[in-house]
Structures are given as C-alpha cells and as structure tokens.
Amino acid sequence: MMMANKPGDEGAKVDLGEDSRVDSGIECLKSLNKEDQGGMKAARGPSSSDSDSGKDKVVDNVAEERVDSAYSSAYSSAFSMESLMEQCRLSEPEAPPIAHETQGAEEDSNLLATITEDGDTILHLAIIHEESEFAQQLIDLFPKDVLDIQNNLYQTPLHLATYLNLPMVVRDLVQKKASVELQDQDGNTALHVACEQGRMECAGEMTKEISMRQFAEVLKMQNWRGLTCLHLAALHKNYRLMKFLMKKGADLNVQEGTSGKTALHLAVELHDEVLVTLLLNKGANVDAAMFNGCTALHLAVGRQDATIAHLLCQSGADKMLRNMEDETALDLADGNDDILALFPFDDIQISGRSVVGIKF
Template sequence: MASDDCRKDDLLEDNRTDSGIDSYRSILKSEEPREPSADFSGPRDKISTGEERLDSAYGSSSITVESLSEIVGGCTLSSAQEEQAQSSELSEQENLLTTITEDGDTILHLAIIHEDTFISQQLIQLFPKEVLDIQNNLYQSPLHLATYLNLIDVVKGLVEKGSSLGLQDQEGNTALHVACQHGQIECATEMTREVSPSKLAPVLETQNWRGLACLHLAALNRQYQIMKLLVKKGADLNIQEGTSGKTALHLAVELHDVISVKLLLSRGANVDAAMFNGCTPLHLAVGRQDATIANLLCQSGADTMLRNMEDETALDLADGNDDILALFPFDDIQISGRSVVSVKF
C-alpha cells in the first residue's frame, strides 16, 4: 500500500536505492595511504568495490613503479619522420605504453592508481583521446579512477584532453556520479567547468543501474555544495529516480535533511512532485512524523489535499499527531480527510 511506502524506513536503510553509496567510502576515509611497492608484490592499499579491486590487474602487472618513469621518459610526442627514426628500444617502450593487462588496465590506469600525478599527466598528453577512454574489466575509465582518488589535476587534464564524461562503470556510475557520491567538489567543478550545456545535459540526466542521477546521489549523501553546482549547471530539480519516481526533494525528506529541503525549495523544486504511487514530499514528511519539514513544505505551498494511489491525503497519514495536524487548515468539516461541507462564519 502507498501508505506503507510513505511510512517506510529512511532511504539510507533501503538498499534498493544505490548499492554503490558506501562501496568506496572505506577506501577514501578509513585507510591511511602508504608508499607503493616497487614490484607490485606488496601493493599500496587496495582500492575495491566491495570485494573487487578498482585496479583489477594491480597485483599481476609486470610494470613496476620505476619502469613507469622510464617508459614514459623514453617516449615523446613527435612527428612522423621522428617516429621512423626511433630506435627498437623505444619501439618496445611504446608497445608497453599501449599494452592492456589481462584485467583491462592501461598504463594510465596504473599510474593513476599509484597516485602519480606527474606521470599520469605525461601519459594524458601522449595518448590520443581513444586511449584515454579505455575502460578496464570493471568498466572504469581513467577519469573514474582519478575521481575516486580525488586527483584533481589529473581529472582536469583528462577533461581538457576530451575524455568522455558519459562512460559508466559496472554500477552504471559516470565519473560525475562518483564525485557527487563522495563529495569531490573540485573534481565535479573541473568536469563541468568548460563543458557546453548540450554536452553536460545528458550526463546530468544519466541514471546508474539503481536509477539514480547525479542530483539524487548528491542529495542522498548530503553534498550541499555539489547540489548547488549541479543546479547552477542546469540539472533538472525534479528528475525522478527510476525505481519509485522520487525526486531529490523526496529523498531529502526521507533523510529528514532540513538543509537539503530548504536548498531545493529555494531553487524552485516542485513541492507537489508525485512519486509513481502518487505520494508527494508532504505525504512522506507526515508519514515520518516530521513536523519541521512538513511545516517547510506547507509554507512553500504544498497542496494538503493531494491524494496518492491509495486515495490518501497527507492529513490521512497524520495519525493524530498534534504537531502535524496543527499545520493543516480546518476551514472545512472533513471525514477521513474528505471535505463534506464548507463552514461559513
């Protein structure tokens, strides 16, 4: 029943929304970085998605940290004549540059995983755009990895070289999704700075495999600065997630997040947006007995008489809560939330 949906546990406890919401958080916050191993036999802290590593070939590659510098140092951008004059040793080094490991990683993936900004930037200049967009077996592009690790300069270099913002990883997340999820405001800024609205709009509308667009992830993770950035860049405030039709305002209400609710309402979010079952944000606020947010919604003009698919108004869900009931006008006599006769004084 829709009333049950309106009263269900907060969205953060509902694992249907986005299985990736916490999947990388332990990597970025709980582990102290260490210097990378020279031979990959004892790699730096693993970066994982659940039980899978971001660098799917990190322990199996024969490329060492030292060899990264040697390989890149021996290769430069050159003319066709210069390329013909290159030694056989240089040709071998170039082959290493274009090698893809058994798990789909390029040398650029590996350089980023080692958080070697200098070598990563050299490789970005050396490689054509097509190589920059290679995805490994976990469908992670170099831009995904640079964003996970908050390597702002690398993200900037990739974007300036033309790396695609629309590539999706195994969770359906674009690199901008990742930035929104983890609060990487600088990375998000670089990804949206010089991008035309026509190119950025499809990215802002892209949903991951859990049906969440960038604004949804930012709202779920209380990333207020990123929410402001997305709205400034033209994100649809009323875009519905794909599983139940919630907007960012619905999600904020479910989280009891007053700051997000105020932010979204001030930017023009539809206060009466309906989920697939007809529940408005006010239905959700009343169902969760949140008088503070219910009051904010009413002050913003929420329609108290809208009915969901179970024919319930928000008043029907008040369940005798005096704080909630005080928000509703009693200009009419009502039975079960239905107006019977208007009383004139």
C-alpha cells in the same frame, strides 16, 4: 565510471548485467604475455583464485573482486611505478647507441600499448598509483581513443582520477576530449563519482571544457540504481555540490528511476531541513509526486516530521492530494498533535473525505 536504468523497489540497489562497455577499437593495445601478467598479478595482490583473504572489496555484488582498479590506491603492491616510468623513458634519451635505437623504441611502444589481464592501461595504473605527473605525460602522449578505454570494471582513467581526487589529471583528460558520459559497472559517470565522493574540484574541471548542452545530458543520466548526479549529491548531503549542479542547470524535479523520488523526497526522508529549505528556495516543486502518488508532504507526515511538514506547508504544499492508496497527508498523521495542527478542521468531512463545495 557507465549507464541504463532498471526499475526496482524504492530503496533497492539494482545491479544490471547489461554490457555498456565501449570497445576502444585500438588493435595495437595487446594483452600481456604470460610472464608480464604474472608480474602484474603479483603487483595487485592475491586474486580470487590465489586467496580468499586480504581482498580490498569495492563492489559487494560482483562475484570476482579486483584489487587495483576497484577505486583503491592503497593496496599492497610489489609493483614499482618508478621502475615502469624508467622503462617508458618518456624523456629524451641521451644519445643512445644507434644499434639499440630501434629495439628500445619497440620495447617502449609495447609497454605503452599494453593492457593488463584486468583491462588496465599504463594510464589507469599511473592514476591508481597517484603518479599525477607521469599520468599527465601519458595523457599528452595518447590519442583520445586510448584515454577512453574502460577496464574490466568499466572504469575509464577519468573515473579513477575523479575518485582519487586528482583534479589536474581530470583537467588534462577533459581538455584532451576524454568522454564524460561513459559509465562504470555501477552505471556511474565520472560526475556521478564526483557527487558521491564529494569531489567538488574535479566536478568543476569537468565543466570547463565541455558544452552546456553536453553537461546537461550528463546531468540527466541515471546509474543502475536510477540515481542522477543531483540525487547522489542530495543523498550525501553535499550542499556545495548541490548548489553547483543547480547553477549548471540541473533539473530539481528529476525523478530517480526506481520509485520516482525527486531530490526533495530524498531530503525529506533524510530529515534534512537545510536541504529541504535549499530545494524549496531554488524552486523545487513542493507537490511533485512519486510513482505511488506520494508527495513530500506525505513522506514528512508519515515520518512524523512536524518541522519539515511545516516547511512544506509554508511553501504551499497541497494538503488534500491523494496517493495511490487514496490517502491524504492528513490520513497519515496518526494522531500527532504537532502535525494535526497544520491542517484546518473547518471542512465538513464524511468518513475522512472533505465534502467542501457539495451543494445541499
């Protein structure tokens, strides 16, 4: 599932309307005629104009929701993939009559070259229906440009295969050089989807056929909420994926785009001692500051989390750093004895400011 950043406030989800869709440039891929579109529409369930109920919502901030490609394979459908697979006849036909060879080939070609009113190719549909073997046949048949076609939600087949946890389909797509950098309507690459949904096996398959340099570029990419793959793995407390990304060279100190939080800041906000310890042990910068100057220690003290504040202090957190409000972590302790015990009181202070080092 595509990408650009837009700053917002700290926890806000940013919905950019910027069009990052990539046109395939394949002229042979045509829209369905009205009769075909009617059949596919029935297969998808009611559209926004047909009914206001029974919709499978996936993206809340999209005005017109879709049923099939919105990362769901469980929608009600009168559409038969078996019928479609039979029509495609990817296997060798048994000695068809010569008079029908040309007509049959044209029908197969038209079906394979079809794009539905929702922007889905037959490959999108095969993956949505979790017809892995059929999808793998199509991947082998189609050129790379077709594999990278994005539907109306900017989802590529790779996005969908990752969401639906079809690692063998992911493997075949990446082997055929399908792009791992394209972003969906939320700015997510397929690797973002893997980190958000916990698709470890799919993430592993993505790294086998691409260079470390290309993978490093994907790790830097932010979705429209400003989050990298590492941030998403941290937010979902997926330690296994976190370790995987670290092993692949993810920058532990990369800042998300809205407020400048690192994965360590997020771990502190989640009160996740395990993740804080993991990040510190792997070399995360304990004094990394957000855009407002707050360090992880500021956040821990402000949230009255003495345990994590203690972990940060043990890792050498600077207790005297000030944020943009000119506050140290101590200023945020708010009388918490457990946290105050972490701070020395042998300094001379005037109005809360340390005057150590002043010559009298």
